[in-house]
Amino acid sequence: MNDNIDGKRTGYLIxxxxxxxxxxxxxxxxxxxxxxxxxxxxxxxxxxxDAARNIIIEAIDAVMGEEGVVIxxxxxxxxxxxxxxxxxxxxxxxxxxxxxxxLLIYATTIDDNLKLKEKAVRLKDYGRNNIFLASDVLSGxxxxxx
Amino acid sequence: MNNHSKPATICxxxxxxxxxxxxLAKKAMGFTSDVVIGWEKRKANGKxxxxxxxxxxxxxxxxxxxxxxxxxxxxxxxxxxxxxTKFDEPE
Numbered sequence: 001m002n003d004n005i006d007g008k009r010t011g012y013l014i015x016x017x018x019x020x021x022x023x024x025x026x027x028x029x030x031x032x033x034x035x036x037x038x039x040x041x042x043x044x045x046x047x048x049x050d051a052a053r054n055i056i057i058e059a060i061d062a063v064m065g066e067e068g069v070v071i072x073x074x075x076x077x078x079x080x081x082x083x084x085x086x087x088x089x090x091x092x093x094x095x096x097x098x099x100x101x102x103l104l105i106y107a108t109t110i111d112d113n114l115k116l117k118e119k120a121v122r123l124k125d126y127g128r129n130n131i132f133l134a135s136d137v138l139s140g141x142x143x144x145x146x
Numbered sequence: 147m148n149n150h151s152k153p154a155t156i157c158x159x160x161x162x163x164x165x166x167x168x169x170l171a172k173k174a175m176g177f178t179s180d181v182v183i184g185w186e187k188r189k190a191n192g193k194x195x196x197x198x199x200x201x202x203x204x205x206x207x208x209x210x211x212x213x214x215x216x217x218x219x220x221x222x223x224x225x226x227x228x229x230x231t232k233f234d235e236p237e
Contacts, residue, residue, distance in 0.1 A: 031164045105168065105195050109175065130196045137200065 009112050010119060011063030014040040014099055015056060015084055016074035024104060031101075032108045039063045043080040056083055060091055068092030068116045070107070070123065072099035094120035096127070103127030148179070150218040153208050154225070158232035161204035164195075166233040171195045173228050179215025181225065192225065 012035075014021040021040035029035055041059045043052055060069050069092070073081035076097035084095050094116050096103070106126040110119055156162060162170070174181040174192035181192030185207055190197040192211070203209055209229065213221040228234075 032168050101164075102196050105164070109171065109195070126196070132200075137202075 009067045010037070010065040010116060011060075011069040012038045012072060012104075012107055013056075013059055013063050013069055014038070014072045014104075015043060015059075015080040016040070016099070017078060017080060018042055020074055021080075024099065024101070027101065028104045028108070032105060035108060037063055037065060038107075043083065045079070049083070052079075053083055053086065056087065057091070060087070060093065064092075068094070070116065070120050071095045072103070072107075072123075073097045074099055092116065096120050096124050098124075098127065100127045100131070102130035147214060148216060148218040149212070149214050150222045151210060151212040152222050152226050154211050154229040155208045156203060156205055156229060158235050159205050159237045160235070161207070162198060162201055162209075164199065166235060167195050167198040169233050170198055170225060170228060173225055174221065177213065177215070177217045177221035177224075179213040179218045179221045181221055182212045182214075183225075184210035184212065 014024055016024070019042060021042055025035070025038055025040040028038070039059050039062055041055060047055070060071070063069055071084045071093050073084055073095060075081060081095065081097045084093070087093060088095065103123050103126055107123055110122060114122070158166065160166070170183070171193055183190045183192045183198060183201065185201050185203045188201050190201050192198065211222050211225045211229070215221070
């Protein structure tokens with residue numbers, strides 16, 4: 001286990017296009033404080049695929065917990081997601097595609113004793129279930145979740 | 147099983163937003179008791195940040211902090227104190 005992640009069983013790595021991943025992490029830390037077991041990287045298309053893959057491997061290792069890393073990508077099928085998926089047999093990782101802020105906040109408080117796969121499933125569900133149509137909420141109708 | 151409940155008025159100008167909801171949920175998670183935050187007709191699980199954000203409570207609104215469980219009184223007292231000290235936020 002990497003000493004940097006403060007004894008956590010699981011690390012989290014946001015991989016996204018452009019500055020999105022870093023800004024998501026900055027915003028998360030503004031809300032929830034410093035998160036030593038979280039990392040973020042940008043995929044730059046100016047870098048060749050092998051170099052990008054190596055950057056991801058280094059970033060995974062930097063947040064590696066006892067049990068592995070949940071990778072949070074911005075878009076299933078995009079380059080960040082595809083590169084992460086290419087590592088699925090090499091590293092102890094689970095990948096959640098479609099990262100959002102509710103999911104990230106939830107990740108800071110999720111039960112660390114859960115298995116890696118169970119964590120990833122819960123994060124996916126939480127992220128999806130916390131998208132709202134504001135007008136429905138404000139009208140007092142059911143909290144319709146998309 | 148102990149039940150405890152107390153009102154608390156939000157006195158920070160930004161109200162119950164992301165950071166303050168996070169602080170409230172983290173505080174609630176430190177207790178075994180179930181915690182419910184009520185405002186008007188809405189109720190939120192005090193340990194669920196997403197649920198707290200749905201309350202939409204702002205400056206001057208009075209919340210009802212309720213807890214049920216072995217440490218209910220301490221949970222309510224600590225959460226009320228957090229709310230009434232502006233969540234330790236500047237605004």
